[in-house]
């Protein structure tokens with residue numbers, strides 16, 4: 001029998017890789033992990049965690065303005081970007097350190113190096129020059145920002161670099177209408193920048209329920225973001241003093257201090273040696289896996305964004321844990337990707353779980369829709385015109401709630417709990433049998449009485 005250096009070699013110490021490595025090591029496997037950048041991955045280092053700090057920072061700006069309606073007099077307010085970033089990076093460093101400590105406390109050997117596949121059982125450490133053999137290999141290298149591929153691409157940054165900006169740009173152009181574009185548009189608008197978001201479609205957040213899309217589109221505009229739709233950036237040029245000139249296919253030219261491309265992410269598999277190991281990928285570069293996260297090569301698995309299933313941190317973590325249970329726990333476990341709740345940290349934020357109205361109609365035909373948009377109580381005095389959306393999608397035949405869509409303050413917090421009810425397959429009647437908590441925005445979830453009927457077209 002071949003003697004391998006390790007039972008498991010994990011490439012990539014992000015959310016999925018770290019969880020898998022720790023769970024495998026705790027089950028007695030000899031585990032190594034390689035990370036080319038920093039332990040923690042996109043979520044901790046340059047994604048969810050630092051982004052949420054920026055979201056909190058922007059929310060203070062809004063709160064100062066709204067406090068007047070509640071009797072507060074707030075003097076001149078100023079924001080110190082450098083201080084925010086310093087504090088944010090301190091916290092990111094702390095979290096990365098905890099990830100590192102947890103790995104090593106579990107007995108995982110960490111290589112701060114890029115690893116590439118040599119064959120199905122061997123990886124090469126690029127800086128160290130060493131080759132290492134392993135019985136199993138887990139690829140958890142995540143994704144990398146996609147690029148528009150236009151003239152002047154290099155003059156734009158991606159979300160990765162936002163956290164490294166030395167000062168807050170006053171004029172920002174953001175390409176894209178997805179999670180990242182919408183979140184950063186409102187972060188920077190909230191901090192006082194002039195933001196123009198350029199989106200090729202008609203309404204932002206494609207893939208979300210149409211009511212959520214329309215709601216957030218309105219809220220982006222309400223918070224001062226200029227949303228240019230049916231538009232594409234065609235070229236970027238230097239405009240002197242570090243500024244950029246942005247050309248669009250609508251004929252408009254814009255000048256910005258920073259251009260951010262937030263046009264999706266692609267599997268980070270370039271140069272990884274997948275061909276040497278015979279690992280198959282899809283047309284978009286994502287690694288193809290089965291429900292146990294196994295690739296076409298028996299001893300090679302992949303989890304997280306590199307597989308382009310649902311590209312969210314908690315999903316990668318569950319996939320990593322399921323992999324460890326399957327391979328090292330003698331407990332075949334396939335993570336169930338249905339009804340995964342998610343949030344978009346716009347202002348107000350979005351929380352969704354289950355099917356959109358469109359998806360439910362396609363899957364089940366007849367559905368009942370319950371929805372309300374209203375001014376949340378807080379805004380009665382705050383002066384904010386921001387509104388709340390609550391929508392339930394109910395399968396007509398058995399009255400199961402198959403989708404919940406919310407946009408408004410605290411939606412991400414609320415949707416985590418509602419996600420349990422949707423995942424458990426509860427019905428509209430069971431929602432209604434639950435007594436409201438008053439006065440809250442969430443009580444709408446259990447008090448929606450009237451079915452929504454589409455307006456008649458005359």
Ligand code: NDP
Nearest residue numbers: 176177178179180181200201206262263264265311343344
């Ligand atoms: P998304 O896939 O959400 O959005 C990409 C956007 O870019 C879409 O609006 C898309 O338009 C547009 N786009 C793509 N290609 C082009 C092109 N060639 N020209 C013009 N526009 C283009 O990606 P993001 O980059 O925003 O985020 C990446 C992933 O990261 C998300 O899918 C999500 O999984 C994760 N994420 C999750 C967050 C959260 O949970 N809160 C926060 C941030 C990221 P169109 O709609 O027409 O395709």
